[in-house]
Amino acid sequence: MGFADTPQEQLDSELLTDFATMSAFGETPRGGVDREAMTQPDVEQRRWLSGWLEERGFSVDIDRVGNQFGTFEWTPGAPYVLLGSHMDSQPLGGKFDGAYGVIAAAEAAWRIKRACDESGHVPQYNIAVVNWFNEEGSRFEPSMMGSGVYTGKLDADTVLKTEDLAGVSVAEALEDGGFLGSGDGPQAAAYAEIHIEQGRILDEEGVAIGLVEATWAAKKYHLIVHGDQAHTGSTIISDRHDALLGASHLVVLAREIADEFGIHTSVGQLVVLPNSPVVVPREARLHLDMRSPDSALVEAADARLRERMRKIEELAAVRIEEDTAHQWDLLPYDPRGVELSRRVAEDLGLSHRPIMTVAGHDSTNMKDIVPSVMLFVPSVDGISHNEGEYTKDEDMCAGVNLFTEVATRLLDGALDE
């Protein structure tokens, strides 16, 4: 197949070699990566990406919240087609989540730049590769932080003051890592992102490409259970206000709601205070999320959660405070972007199907400000946020071929009105 004058074998080899290089940043013994936002491996990989981009003639620009852009202008002053994803990972996460999307964007931009150099074609828009800051949200909350600021959904000053569990702020972490930039980054005309599915559908059906039509509806709660410290031994049971008992009932309730409504629910983070072996906990803070392709089910689950929370308060003699909650209904992607990708997949002879994303992505933010395309490649066994996450080489290569062609058409205004 190839692209312009470069043979496919060489393109595949460039991609897989670069991806192997990236996977060494923060690599773990069991084949994953541990590369939370602005930890040393994330910083080192960002420096590597800056070098990669500059060597190939892209300018590197860091905005005020650490989003890393590699830009190339054919037409000074024209807006940009942004291509990207994120390079940070969960603790002991997989090497494909996010990183594959950034290298796909970089390779696509580099292929297109070479092709234009050769053909003399001048696209309608300029091009930018982006590595969004802190998509994962494991170190600094919330997730999708960099794209949240870029799209005006999060306040930059608030984000810069946000602290991790050790009390280090985003501003301090960016400053220490050398990635505290300035300004708002390049102006976008369109956005495209490719990502591993993180689910089983494409893998089980043997389909190469998922055309993302929508994001599942979700509700995410940050709950604080208030109890009172006491001695675990001497305090009689009826005197106890056990915050951990209340939190544990919430974790069990979340699973009961999943079973009752057929939705996905989880508690991923639980912080217990004071967390001493011999003290009944005074406070427990937890993140509970509920997701479904059916907004009505999420609403019904929310009602059940609230009803049962009152009972848990009685049962554990605690008070449950809803610190924050945010939610989204089923969020459609621009159908014209889905149709564009479908046509490209047809043209390239790649099997494809429409699909929904359960996880949020930076495109979840971007699609609200510019026409956006979201694409999936298969995840073997759907394993994700786990060192065992895996996508086959052939699927990675096919994804980049498709992504390059989608980007080419976006640069020529395929999604303009």
Add this chain to the structure above:
Amino acid sequence: MGFADTPQEQLDSELLTDFATMSAFGETPRGGVDREAMTQPDVEQRRWLSGWLEERGFSVDIDRVGNQFGTFEWTPGAPYVLLGSHMDSQPLGGKFDGAYGVIAAAEAAWRIKRACDESGHVPQYNIAVVNWFNEEGSRFEPSMMGSGVYTGKLDADTVLKTEDLAGVSVAEALEDGGFLGSGDGPQAAAYAEIHIEQGRILDEEGVAIGLVEATWAAKKYHLIVHGDQAHTGSTIISDRHDALLGASHLVVLAREIADEFGIHTSVGQLVVLPNSPVVVPREARLHLDMRSPDSALVEAADARLRERMRKIEELAAVRIEEDTAHQWDLLPYDPRGVELSRRVAEDLGLSHRPIMTVAGHDSTNMKDIVPSVMLFVPSVDGISHNEGEYTKDEDMCAGVNLFTEVATRLLDGALDE
């Protein structure tokens, strides 16, 4: 009443003034203290105690695991009556727990020394005040660490290598604080300790002194729940191995067992890995304890726990590992010590009753190597391991009067065969 030639008002005033000074080390806005072992406030209070002892003619000696002794010899080479407790606290703990016992010991020793100076009486044994290292066990596990080594129940080298959750070892912490000493401390002939009850009985019955006859039976488990990391959103429920769900079922089960058997149970510490808002936890580590005055009930509760753990493993698709477990049956104190204290209480006209201790104390260790006396003063509303912990001045003063007289008789061989 007074002691020897010193009027009671002066003795009470010395005690309450010194206790107020101690309560300022690590004081919290809500009237408690935060003084975990070898944190800065603990180190500062220890320096203060060394100064207090030296000013009054005691020699200060630190043993190889940081136990702090203030000794006075009437007869060179004779063994010691040890009087003491601990000055470390839980995070946001109460100011009476442990600290009252150390100042009671110090005041008693000082009163006895003055009385002997005046009367020329030479007791049969020498005297030592002791502040045991890390009784609380919140920073370094297990609890009763210093007295555990002193009594040969814990291995000193193992203790010195024990790390807190931040990876700091006991040896490093003692070294940094200037309290890494050497040797095994003075040789004990008898031991006495006075402590707040940490329960409601004395307070509700209006009794001044609790004569501790035994420690409740207990079982303590360190459990590790093994799951597998996954994405909280995209992973289908049947694919999940949620370690936090398993741990939460254990917390709920612990309370169910408390209700079923009428015993005390609790989970005080829970550590979740990786503890990211969007990752199904791979591992959860928790401390579960069960206590009762009836050993048979604890045995029955243990059987129920083990039976239900297997069901929880199925329910949450996890594996529960029993990392460590330790237990003790109902542990009696030397009845001669109880009788000695009862007679002293009668002689001083103080109301008293036999009582059991639910919590462990350093005397729990000491009673196994030398004749030991354990005494309680009332805790208002039984509040403990909480900033609201409170004991009235009059109860503190009465306790020290009693304790001084008990110590005087121990020094003259009251519990010798």
